[in-house]
Amino acid sequence: MSRLLQRLFGRLPVGWLQLTHNRTRFFAALAGVAFANVLVFVQLGIMNSMSSAAVRPYAFFSADIMISAHDANTLSDGANVARQWLYQALADPEVAEGMGLYVTNVPWDRGMTDISLTTFGVDPFQPQFLTGTLGPDAGFLQLRDAALLDRLARGFNRADAAGISPATPLSFETERRTLTAWTTFAGGGGFGSDGYMFVSDQTFLRLFPARRAAAPDHILLRVTPGADVAAVVTRLKATLSDPGLRIRSFADAKAEDLRYQQTRRPTGVVFGFGVLIGVLVGLVIVYQVLSSDVADHLREYATFKAMGYRPSFFLGVVFEEALVLGVLGFIPGMIFGGGILTLMGKVTTLPLRMTPDMALSVFLGTVLFSALSGAIATRRLAAADPADLF
Structure with missing residues (x-):
């Protein structure tokens, strides 16, 4: 992993070495990120299954227009x-x-x-x-x-x-x-x-x-x-x-039904908040890990700062740590999340499954909130004065 990151960043992988220096904290952080991913996967899976279940009966019919009550x-x-x-x-x-x-x-x-x-x-x-x-x-x-x-x-x-x-x-x-x-x-x-x-x-x-x-x-x-x-x-x-009639194409009726289920029904709103909570949990976990790491190595960072290293260097190190946590935490989260969705699908007969689009969106979201956590964690370092740290 060190050689891969060294080739990727073109320098010594300082962030990786700092993370793995304390393996207990490192694996605890990965478990936290994985847990957040599982939360997001399960909530997204339920939301997607609700959407699929809502429009499923429309697939039974071959019609062009539907007339309904208002x-x-x-x-x-x-x-x-x-x-x-x-x-x-x-x-x-x-x-x-x-x-x-x-x-x-x-x-x-x-x-x-x-x-x-x-x-x-x-x-x-x-x-x-x-x-x-x-x-x-x-x-x-x-x-x-x-x-x-x-x-x-x-x-x-x-x-x-x-x-x-x-x-x-x-x-x-x-x-x-x-x-x-x-x-x-x-x-x-x-x-x-x-x-x-x-x-x-x-x-x-x-x-x-x-x-x-x-x-x-x-x-x-x-x-x-x-x-x-x-x-x-x-x-x-x-x-x-x-005026009490709703006249619309069958495709529009299907789309409006789905939109109503997702935004007006309590279940859709609750599952949407569940996804948001999962993202916030992951954001907090990664921020706590990176913030603690910055605090533990503040003197080392101050030395680099006194030697003339620019803020972009420190931001790159923390982003490196965030990327490692996001990617390595995503893998077990995807495995466990997919397993839970499969099990729930068998028990409930709901269309609960892991889709490539879902996996890609969660992966990008994981990397994004990890990078955001890293950016927040470096604020303390940017304001630090090397003369005050010794």
């Missing part, structure tokens, strides 16, 4: 909209087709555990609004009280899920009705529920007789091939004069 910040909240707006939207020459979407959370008593499933009521005769295997499997929903179950739902035994097929369907009770799951799809648990389920709009209304067919939660629209979605949205906003 207070519908996510797919699962807000008031209902009148179906009449679907028929008026279809009058636009570039709106090809539309479908009402019903959404609510449904409890499923699994004996030892209770599962909450975000349930979508869709028109089984319009499979083009569903993506992946959901489209071809939508035909099963034409059967009475049929369902498509999320095989990755939290609390749903994987062996039981794997056994569901058209030849061996699974019957279960919820909301005082018996549903039959004919097949499964890949969803996964989120922060609002343990998984997802699809039923037909008619099955949905039988599960919830207080709901009305004329009042879905959202209206999904598909435009004609080649149509400008933004232009269609603008026309619909002028045509559908109800």
